[in-house]
Amino acid sequence: MLKLFLTLLIAIILLTGVGSVGADMVILKSGEMFETRKAWKENGVVNYYKNGQVVRVDEKEVERLIQSPASVEAHPPSGQEPATDPPPTSDAPAAGHSLPPPLPADNDTGFLDLKWGQPLSQFEGLTLVGTDSAYGGVQQYINKQRKKRFGRASVDNVFYGFWQGRLYTILVETSNYLDFMDLKAEALRRFGEGRQEGDHAERVRWTGKGSDRLLSYDYDTDTGFLWMRSQALHEKVRASYPE
Secondary structure (H helix, E strand, O other): OHHHHHHHHHHHHHHHOOOOOOOEEEEEOOOOEEEEOOEEEEOOEEEEEEOOEEEEEEHHHEEEEEOOOOOOOOOOOOOOOOOOOOOOOOOOOOOOOOOOOOOOOOOEOOOOOOEOOOEHHHOOOEEEEEEEOHHHOEEEEEEOOOOOEEOOEEOOEEEEEEEOOEEEEEEEEEOOHHHHHHHHHHHHHHHOOOEEEOOEEEEEEEEEOOEEEEEEEEOOOOEEEEEEEEHHHHHHHHHHOOO
């Protein structure tokens, strides 16, 4: 499940530009993700900036290094001391950041009557499965107590992403084409036609009404997903972690 989850996260980054413009991304095999202004490989080690210092990680521990074409900053001089290991993330808000205030009324997720920005404390049956280290930590949860469905569509998993204890993203995944077509039909029924991405008939984007949404299918891996994000909460994320 972790490898499929990582594959979907990488696809979302590449397709939607979730990360900052001009930023590089380091994705570890452990599932941790680090967005940085510059990352590079050198002598079997992946280097990247964090909090103004250089962190070094053995290349064998890295699942994927995604480098932005706009990232042009020079490498630091060889022999520079690396920063200490980054502190572990937790469910608590980062120091100096209080919980975001309630979001505008137009904040329906379009799924299970959930609201963007809804506190984690209002959810039942969620199990923490991983943390995306971007933006100070986005915790990913699944609900093992409810059936794996998106409306009328049967799906493989539904991941709920929380930033500072508030519902920020939802990722719905499928592992075969028939289930994806059911997911697509349900998404079109709920959200309207959307905008087809280029010549890719199985990639549709929706923007507006408080949410960003992307539906996509990969013929090579026979996997598909519907990704959704709160626009209002993302603005608060960007304000807390400016590019």
